[in-house]
Amino acid sequence: MALVSAKEMLEKARDGKYAVGQFNINNLEWTKSILQTAEELKSPVILGVSEGAGKYMTGFKTVAAMVKAMVECLNITVPVALHLDHGTYDGCYKCIEAGFSSIMFDGSHFPIEENVAKTKELIAVCKKKGLSLEAEVGAIGGEEDGVIGRGECADPDECKKIADLGVTMLAAGIGNIHGKYPADWPGLSFETLAAVKAKVGNMPLVLHGGTGIPTDMIKKAISLGVAKINVNTECQLAFQAATRKYIEEGKDLVGKGFDPRKLLAPGAQAIKDCVKEKMEIFGSVGKA
Ligand code: 13P
Numbered sequence: 001m002a003l004v005s006a007k008e009m010l011e012k013a014r015d016g017k018y019a020v021g022q023f024n025i026n027n028l029e030w031t032k033s034i035l036q037t038a039e040e041l042k043s044p045v046i047l048g049v050s051e052g053a054g055k056y057m058t059g060f061k062t063v064a065a066m067v068k069a070m071v072e073c074l075n076i077t078v079p080v081a082l083h084l085d086h087g088t089y090d091g092c093y094k095c096i097e098a099g100f101s102s103i104m105f106d107g108s109h110f111p112i113e114e115n116v117a118k119t120k121e122l123i124a125v126c127k128k129k130g131l132s133l134e135a136e137v138g139a140i141g142g143e144e145d146g147v148i149g150r151g152e153c154a155d156p157d158e159c160k161k162i163a164d165l166g167v168t169m170l171a172a173g174i175g176n177i178h179g180k181y182p183a184d185w186p187g188l189s190f191e192t193l194a195a196v197k198a199k200v201g202n203m204p205l206v207l208h209g210g211t212g213i214p215t216d217m218i219k220k221a222i223s224l225g226v227a228k229i230n231v232n233t234e235c236q237l238a239f240q241a242a243t244r245k246y247i248e249e250g251k252d253l254v255g256k257g258f259d260p261r262k263l264l265a266p267g268a269q270a271i272k273d274c275v276k277e278k279m280e281i282f283g284s285v286g287k288a
Contacts, residue, residue, distance in 0.1 A: 001071065001076060001077055001078070001079070001080070002068075002071075003067070003068060003071065003080055003081060003082050003099075003100075003101040004079045004080065004081055004101055005081060005101050005102055005130055005131055005132040005168070006020070006046055006081040006083060006101070006102045006132040006134075006168060006169065006228070007132045007168045008079070009044040009046075009079050009081065010132075010168065010169055010204040010227045010228055011204065011227075012044075012287065013044075013204065013227040013228070013284065013287070014202070014204045014225065014227040016283075016287065017222060017223065017283070018222060018227075018282060018283030018284050018287060019207070019218075019221075019222050019226055019227050019228060019229045019282040019283065019284065020043075020044050020045065020046055020227065020228050020229075020282070020284050021043075021045060021046065021210070021228075021229055021230075021231055021275070021278050021279055021282050021284060022046040022047075022048040022083060022085070022206075022228055022229065022230040022231070023045065023046070023047065023048060023231050023232070023235060023275055023278075024047075024048040024049065024050060024053065024085060024230070024231070024232035024235070025047050025048065025049060025053065025063075025067075026053050026056065026057070026236075027056075027057065028066065028070075029264050029267065029268045029271070030235070030239075030271060031047065031066065031067060031070055032070060032074070032268065033268045033269075033271040033272045033275065034047060034235075034271065034272075034275050035047075035070060035071065035074055035076050035080065036074065036272065037272045037275040037276050037279070038076070038078050038080070038275070038279070038288070039074065039075075039076050039077065039078055040276075041276060041279050041280075041284075041285045041286070042078060042285065042286050042287070042288045043078060043279045043284040043285050043286070043287060043288055044078055044079040044080075044081075044284060044287060044288045045078065045079075045080055045081075045284075046080075046081045046083050046102065046228065047067060047080065047081070047082050047083065048083050048084075048085040048230060048232065049063055049082070049083065049084055049085060049095075049100075050085045050086060050232075051084075051085075051086070051087065051088060051091045054084075054091075054095075059098075060084075060091075060094050060095050060097075060098035060100065061098045061099075063082070063098070064082060064095075064098045064099040064100060065099075067080070067082050068082075068099065077288070078288035079288055081101050081102045081132065082099075082100045082101050082102065083100065083101070083102035083103065083104065083132075083134070084100055084102070084103040084104055085104055085230070085232075086104055086106040086136075087103050087104050087105050087106060088106070089105065089107075089118055089122075092105050092122055093125075096125060096126070096129065096131065100131070101131055101132070102131055102132040102133070102134070102168075103122070103126065103131060103132075103133055103134070104133070104134035104135070104136065104171070105118065105119055105122050105133065105134070105135055105136075106135075106136045107119055107135065107136070108136040108137060108138060108139045108140075108173075109139060112158050112161065115135075115137075115162065116161060116162065116165065119133075119135050119162060119165055119167065120165050123165055123166050123167060126168075127166070132168035132169065133167050133168050133169075134167065134168065134169045134170070134171055134206055134228075135162045135165075135167040135170055135171070136170075136171040136172075136173075136208075137154040137155070137158045137159045137162050137170065137171070137172050137173070138152040138153060138154025138155065138158075138159075138172055138173030138174075139152050139173060140152075140171065140173050140176055140177065140178055140208040140209055151173065151175050151176060151177045152173040152175075153173055153174055153175055153189050153192040154172035154173045154174070154192065154196060156192070156195040156196045156198070156199040156200075157199065159172050159196045159199055159200055160199040160200055163199075163200040163201075163203045167203070168204070169203065169204040169205070169206050169227065169228055170196075170200060170203050170204075170205055170206065171205070171206035171207075171208055172192070172193070172196045172205060172206075173192075174188050174189045174190075174192045174193045174196070174207075174221075175187065175188050175189040175192070176188060176207060176208055176209035176213070177209045178208060178209045178211075178232070178233070179209070179211065179233050180211065180212055180233065181209075181211075181212045181213070187217060188207075188213065188217050188220075188221060190220060190221075190224060193205070193221060193224045193225070193226070194224055196225075197224055197225040203225075204225070204227035204228060205224075205225045205226045205227060205228075206226070206227075206228040206229075206230065207221050207226045207228070207229045207230065208230045209230065210229045210230050210231035210232075210234070210278070211231055211232065211233040211234040211237075212233075212234065215281050218281055218282070219281075222282070222283065229278075229282055231274075231275075231278055234274055234278070235271045235274050235275065238267075238270035238271060238273065238274040239267035239268075239270055239271055240267070241270065242266040242267045242269065242270035243263070243264070243266060243267040245266065246263065246266045246267075247263075
């Protein structure tokens with residue numbers, strides 16, 4: 001199946017009161033683990049690529065070519081969107097050219113007027129090409145690709161302004177943070193989420209910073225209009241723990257245990273387990 005825009009899968013999720021997971025990819029193992037799990041569970045999926053990860057994988061063209069070929073070679077039948085995560089203005093154009101099926105323009109650090117102007121321009125380009133576009137209002141906290149935010153709550157009126165431009169989905173800051181949540185994190189602001197939802201109506205909402213949010217909060221967020229949830233750090237931690245265990249147990253020293261296909265296998269399995277757990281919580285299993 002060819003890559004698809006995220007529009008249809010997110011509208012179905014919004015109407016069906018579940019969320020589609022965006023899982024960020026870093027390399028071949030990541031991509032393979034996520035695609036295989038989505039296929040096994042018959043779940044739609046969004047593969048997220050940050051600008052840093054794109055650079056690491058030698059460029060967005062490499063990423064698009066790898067993902068497209070893998071979807072074909074693994075006979076993936078569930079809907080897969082390849083999505084730029086927190087894109088810069090230039091990064092968005094590079095991904096559109098490379099063949100991504102969805103982009104996020106993160107203009108949250110621009111004054112609202114500039115965010116509006118740039119988002120508007122990109123919406124027109126995406127509409128022509130049939131791509132979905134995510135916009136962000138209110139910087140999401142934590143650190144991602146060296147950018148540190150505080151976990152702001154978005155202004156519902158600004159959300160409406162951006163939503164009305166015709167974006168496909170909207171990420172609104174509701175106190176969520178990328179990476180691990182600190183022990184004194186006050187939790188998601190459902191008050192903000194409800195106020196945003198009241199202003200933007202049917203627009204599918206996106207929850208960033210999916211790592212470590214308690215299940216009850218995830219479910220409540222979905223009930224209030226969240227249709228896409230981004231997870232990155234949790235897969236990284238799962239991969240790290242499994243790889244550490246393999247080496248600490250000395251398995252790399254036995255036979256051909258040094259072979260990267262063996263060395264990376266426990267980490268790849270850990271990513272699959274993590275993605276499975278998230279898809280079950282998000283309710284997207286069997287929805288493809
Ligand atoms: P986490 O790394 O906290 O899971 O956040 C991922 C994310 O929001 C990517 O945009």
